[in-house]
Amino acid sequence: MSDPVVRAAGERAVYVHVPFCHRRCPYCDFAVVDMERESSPVERYVDALVDEIGMAEDWAPVHAVNLGGGTPSVLATEQLARILEAISERFGLVAGAEVSIEANPEDITSQSAGGLVAAGFNRISLGIQSFDSGVLRSLGRLHDPRQAREATIAAKAAGIETVNIDLIFGTPGESTESWLETVRNALGLETEHLSAYALTVERGTALSRAVAGGDPGPDPDDQADKYEALAELIELDPYEVSNWARPGAECRYNLTTWAQGEYDAFGLGAHGHRGGVRTRNFRRLDVYLDQVEGGRRPVQGTEQLDPWEREKERLFLGLRLRNGVRAGAAGAALLDSVAGQRFQAAGILKAEAGRLLVTNPLFTDAVARESLALTPVS
Numbered sequence: 001m002s003d004p005v006v007r008a009a010g011e012r013a014v015y016v017h018v019p020f021c022h023r024r025c026p027y028c029d030f031a032v033v034d035m036e037r038e039s040s041p042v043e044r045y046v047d048a049l050v051d052e053i054g055m056a057e058d059w060a061p062v063h064a065v066n067l068g069g070g071t072p073s074v075l076a077t078e079q080l081a082r083i084l085e086a087i088s089e090r091f092g093l094v095a096g097a098e099v100s101i102e103a104n105p106e107d108i109t110s111q112s113a114g115g116l117v118a119a120g121f122n123r124i125s126l127g128i129q130s131f132d133s134g135v136l137r138s139l140g141r142l143h144d145p146r147q148a149r150e151a152t153i154a155a156k157a158a159g160i161e162t163v164n165i166d167l168i169f170g171t172p173g174e175s176t177e178s179w180l181e182t183v184r185n186a187l188g189l190e191t192e193h194l195s196a197y198a199l200t201v202e203r204g205t206a207l208s209r210a211v212a213g214g215d216p217g218p219d220p221d222d223q224a225d226k227y228e229a230l231a232e233l234i235e236l237d238p239y240e241v242s243n244w245a246r247p248g249a250e251c252r253y254n255l256t257t258w259a260q261g262e263y264d265a266f267g268l269g270a271h272g273h274r275g276g277v278r279t280r281n282f283r284r285l286d287v288y289l290d291q292v293e294g295g296r297r298p299v300q301g302t303e304q305l306d307p308w309e310r311e312k313e314r315l316f317l318g319l320r321l322r323n324g325v326r327a328g329a330a331g332a333a334l335l336d337s338v339a340g341q342r343f344q345a346a347g348i349l350k351a352e353a354g355r356l357l358v359t360n361p362l363f364t365d366a367v368a369r370e371s372l373a374l375t376p377v378s
């Protein structure tokens, strides 16, 4: 099989944002509608999504569709099926396209998983985060470890081709033993894909206010230890610094975005990239709905990509990939920079056959961040 990253660079994808969540988690800064506290016009929103997709410019059939959020699994199967039909009608899907949904365990039963397969989904990403009920409570999650296991088993039994388990490590109060138990539980479910992210404190969230008020925040050393423990135990292929997969089960949608491929985006606050232009949708629900219901595309802004910014972004994203990234002009600038020389001297950054590679995943973010500040080598 060809290199999935190279293949993804030439592919087309569609992202659909479903903002509704049963309740906002304290660490989350996404464009989310908290169904416990805010008005949640779900059916009206689905109608708007279908209309927005119908207004999109012509395109060839797409290779990957991703329903993200928010929590797309709060929608009824019929609503999800309507969204997929609108995408199929507007663009078409290539044979074997990846059709993926992000879901929370409390929404997934044998029946709902069967409904997802019937609607056309062949990939599911389960926001499990932890198999420790205390950690799940700290993260404000609504499911328990039993529901997490049952949802995974139901998704597999329904015949969803790729099941991903999403984990978060380094929640304050999570012991090393608790994390190892979470990892063992996740690996024991033998899914095709696993993602793991360190808990981060985002500005404006309840977590950031709690940390500012004196609560303990995540400890970077503890998170580094937990990442290493996971990397040692997992047998899936580490194709990206936070993502592991069986060969052939890499996430096609994510690879397209990381490889700077093209993707149209629909829904509240969604960001797209087509033909060298970035688009960004309105982030306020009433404004988004008014726009679409008035027959207008809900695009708040567009940006023609500056070639150097795009080149730096290519390096930033590519450094996170296991096989590294073609060096190019931004890579040359990184190697030439003070930080780049320091990373090379420490053996963290390696240049080989025109490619750049971060040798220790724990330093990926530090190296990648440097690429955003680079100026061209004169």
Ligand code: SF4
Residues within 6 Å of the ligand: 020, 021, 023, 024, 025, 028, 029, 030, 032, 069, 070, 071, 104, 127
């Ligand atoms: S379920 Fe996911 S998207 Fe929704 S609030 Fe929690 S972290 Fe954010």
